[in-house]
Amino acid sequence: MQAYAAREGAGFLGLESSAALAALPLMRERDLIDAGERVALFDTGAGFKSEPPSMAPPAVVPNDPSAWPEIVSGL
Amino acid sequence: MALSRDRTDSTLAYLEGSRSGIRYGADELRGTDPADGRTLLARYDLEAARGRLTKEAVAGRRGGLWRWEELLPVRTRAFLTTLGEGATPLLPPSRLARKLAISGLYIKAESANPTGSFKARGMAVAVSRAVELGATHLVAPSAGNAAGALAAYAAAAGARATVVMPADAPFANQVEVMVCGARLILLDGLISDCGKLARLVCEEKGAFDMATLREPYRVEGKKTLGFELAEDFGWNLPDAVVYPTGGGTGLIGMWKAFDELEALGLIGAARPRMYAVQSDGCAPIVRAYQQGADFAEPWTDATTRGRHSRALRPGRPSDPRLSSALRRGRDRGS
Numbered sequence: 001m002q003a004y005a006a007r008e009g010a011g012f013l014g015l016e017s018s019a020a021l022a023a024l025p026l027m028r029e030r031d032l033i034d035a036g037e038r039v040a041l042f043d044t045g046a047g048f049k050s051e052p053p054s055m056a057p058p059a060v061v062p063n064d065p066s067a068w069p070e071i072v073s074g075l
Numbered sequence: 076m077a078l079s080r081d082r083t084d085s086t087l088a089y090l091e092g093s094r095s096g097i098r099y100g101a102d103e104l105r106g107t108d109p110a111d112g113r114t115l116l117a118r119y120d121l122e123a124a125r126g127r128l129t130k131e132a133v134a135g136r137r138g139g140l141w142r143w144e145e146l147l148p149v150r151t152r153a154f155l156t157t158l159g160e161g162a163t164p165l166l167p168p169s170r171l172a173r174k175l176a177i178s179g180l181y182i183k184a185e186s187a188n189p190t191g192s193f194k195a196r197g198m199a200v201a202v203s204r205a206v207e208l209g210a211t212h213l214v215a216p217s218a219g220n221a222a223g224a225l226a227a228y229a230a231a232a233g234a235r236a237t238v239v240m241p242a243d244a245p246f247a248n249q250v251e252v253m254v255c256g257a258r259l260i261l262l263d264g265l266i267s268d269c270g271k272l273a274r275l276v277c278e279e280k281g282a283f284d285m286a287t288l289r290e291p292y293r294v295e296g297k298k299t300l301g302f303e304l305a306e307d308f309g310w311n312l313p314d315a316v317v318y319p320t321g322g323g324t325g326l327i328g329m330w331k332a333f334d335e336l337e338a339l340g341l342i343g344a345a346r347p348r349m350y351a352v353q354s355d356g357c358a359p360i361v362r363a364y365q366q367g368a369d370f371a372e373p374w375t376d377a378t379t380r381g382r383h384s385r386a387l388r389p390g391r392p393s394d395p396r397l398s399s400a401l402r403r404g405r406d407r408g409s
Contacts, residue, residue, distance in 0.1 A: 009168055009171060010166075011184065013182075014186060014319075017319050020318065020352040027350065034314075036179065037179055038315075039180050039314065040183055040304060041182050041317045042319065042325070043182050043184050044186075045185065045186055047186070048247070049248065049251075
């Protein structure tokens with residue numbers, strides 16, 4: 001959920017805040033929040049201070065200019 | 076705000092037992108209510124504050140959360156300890172709002188505080204006030220961000236700090252404590268066990284207990300969340316607040332803020348619906364609400380940790396005021 005929020009432009013939310021964000025769809029389903037309401041979601045902490053999510057580390061690119069075109073073309 | 080004056084414009088009047096209602100003088104160092112061990116709440120001379128704390132006055136001030144000094148407890152300007160806390164942005168995450176079909180979604184970005192969390196607010200005010208009242212050694216249990224906040228503000232205020240953390244607390248929080256020069260005790264136990272050890276440190280070393288709701292002023296710092304929310308929303312509070320909750324002091328503080336702002340005539344009687352969100356594995360506030368309890372009891376078998384959080388359970392709308400925590404929301408059938 002941290003990655004989802006960040007990729008949707010909400011920044012690197014704290015772990016607990018991303019959990020609260022995950023509750024919003026459920027709250028909409030239960031009619032606890034209406035579509036047109038003004039809602040304040042608190043991001044109470046910084047994402048970078050919590051344990052990082054499990055992600056595969058990026059591969060290290062060789063410092064060989066002849067290999068770079070293939071890497072760039074794959075972006 | 077004239078920074079050259081020695082005295083702040085605090086209108087702090089007395090402390091009041093959150094359940095007993097007993098009044099105590101506010102100008103000596105106090106922990107919990109001697110009558111029942113519950114939290115003491117700071118009360119202000121709101122009539123005196125009314126003429127000074129206006130929308131225009133606040134808008135013209137700088138200084139983060141200290142812009143609200145009439146409704147904060149520190150009396151002497153030299154004891155205002157600041158690292159730049161408060162005045163965090165209210166962000167409109169428009170793409171996320173569309174995906175969630177909540178057009179008026181805003182995020183209050185508390186990570187912009189100096190220690191990376193809203194805990195800076197509570198500790199800035201509580202440490203300032205404790206040191207003003209003579210405390211020299213401050214102690215708190217913490218499983219996360221309160222630890223670094225206490226360490227940072229104690230260092231800034233020139234006080235000693237000791238933090239007791241569960242051994243599996245995030246490493247970044249541990250590092251923050253040590254970098255700031257506080258003593259860190261890692262305990263092979265839960266946060267409730269850390270609280271017991273912290274209280275022993277207080278008893279044996281004459282230190283002051285800064286644990287959540289065991290002193291009156293962390294709530295006062297967190298109260299500024301509510302002040303800023305009112306200001307951010309043009310003095311017309313939002314319909315709903317969704318708050319990831321640990322012990323609930325942020326919600327309590329906001330509710331207190333709204334009552335004080337209403338008493339000053341700065342907002343009306345309408346209140347947001349307050350939603351406490353906790354993970355299934357550690358949900359003391361949600362459980363207290365569901366059981367109709369006035370106070371949340373410690374969760375003794377917490378299973379939620381870090382990114383291993385399990386499914387979420389949003390609490391229903393509640394009134395988080397301490398003396399009737401969660402009850403009014405249930406009574407009004409929402």
